[in-house]
Amino acid sequence: MRSAKHWQMATMTKPASPGPWQRLQRDGLPVLVVLAAALVLWYIAAVWMNAAGAIERVLPTDAPWTWQDLVAATLDMQRPVMPAPHQIALDFWGSLVDWPIDSPRNLLFHVAVTAESTLWGFVLGTLLGLVLAVLIVHSRTLDRALLPWIVASQTVPVLAIAPIVLVILGSLGFSGVAPKAVIAMYLCFFPVTVAMVQGLRSPQRIETEMMHTYAANWWQSLWLLRLPASLPFLFPALRVGIAAGLVGAMVAELPTGAVAGLGARLLTGSYYGNTIQIWSALVMSALLGLALTMAVAGVERLVLRRRGGQA
């Protein structure tokens, strides 16, 4: 297998690597075109979906109006069915600059609340997943008895347990960050465990035998061989885990009582029919998801580069 690959690489004529400008043109242009098309479609949809409401409520009933009036009205409604992108952008920007950072009207305040519980859950869940994976790899009993259940749990909507966790922790007197972090934690922990068991087992026999000939103890072979070998398995799981943890943290904010966080913001928006607020909270949670995943990807690149420039 390996030799075939080498042969292929040796015989392959390397294509002239494109310059940065060509690369941008090749990869960036299509994305921009698709995004622009989506934006245009969005505006059309906004006009289309808001038209009925605009005719009924905004436009004069006794005087004639032109289609320009209709379009202008649909794109500038108080509570549109489908807000136009610029309305969301304005609301989004306004919430960032018009209010102090600790005001509940500032989206960054909610982002901080949600990100805090997500990150706590992510760190704890990753640690728990790592410890459990090490135990599973070193204990045949746990491997045979526990691992099938953890793998099977991947097919189960574990997020459904969130309300129970909230009730249990609530009746034990925990509130605030703790219940949300616990939910984010158990969502992170499943993928990390499954991937790490695979990763810790990925060293080949010849490598484990070499550790054996060096008389490496259990800890040394874990630290020097198994953990480094498992990194390529760990990071994809971490990216999945932090995205799942964010969903968990937001769902944990849904039950009544939560006033802060992106999930609570979505819920209050839908109570008051404030569509623009829902959409900007939605945009913000998308950005938070992207930022968290990119942070993990950044750490991944750093770690892998330090370990020999594979990335």
Place this chain on the structure above:
Amino acid sequence: MKQALSKTVLFALVSLGGAAVLMMQPAALGQLPEGTAPSALFWLATAVLGALAVQSVRMMAALEDGRLVGMATAALFGLWIVYFWQLLVVAFEVPRVLLPPPALIVQSIGTHSAVLWGDFVQTVLKAVLIGWALGSGLGFAVAVAIDRQPFLQRGLLPLASLTSTIPLVAVAPIAVMWFGFEWQSKAAVVVLMTFFPMLVSTLAGLKASGKLERELMYSFAASYTRTLLALRLPSALPFIFGALKVNATLALIGAIVAEFFGSPTSGLGFRISTEASRMNMPLVWSAIVVAAVTGSVAYAVLVQFERRAAFWHPSVRGS
């Protein structure tokens, strides 16, 4: 080896017999008179049984590999967990709000079977099934449609991959606003959540056929459609089934969480959130059991379909 197997099975059966005897005790049934605690003998027996349970699982795990033995080990472990959950929760009189004993959950499934069936129909048969089929179907159709458009592929693929990092389920309040409280809004959320994984997987799968096979089709002067149907779609099957399996779980999560945002008075997500706020925990656990069983059964069914459809593929033959 045979001897080890029969010894292990005998040991497990004896421990389970002991467990059954212990379960008959008043302390384990929660029938002690008011104000009396379980006796020291009961706790001693529980501790001994715990040691027996650990030993029986260890013995079974130590047997040589085999599909049946592996499943039996996991099943025995699960059985012991449920047993001690029942025993300890009753003996310690843990409040039901914290953790109801399994027997109570089973009983609650029995008494509320009509309600749970209604929830199952509402959430699974309507929202999940329709949303899953529509979302996966659309993702597949779009992937095949843009198969000959490298420009669109390069534009859509990065964006579609990014959506996996976004909490898409948060569109639920908007879906409720557009499509109402009924199952249509949940199905819409599910469509959105399942569309992108299918799109990305199908596009990857269509590229999965080997160069040799493609060149063979070319030398047969096979048309584009012919190559697609005879070679590229079949070799994409493992990817497509992978996405279908991921989507099954995603669809359940999407429908249940979307019901947390607003729903008619039935549905698994509605049941879980309202009964949790009313502290009726046995019913909440019942709804979760229904959701969990649904998820596992859907997965198992899809695996069976995959075995039928892609029986020739190395990934299926190898397992």
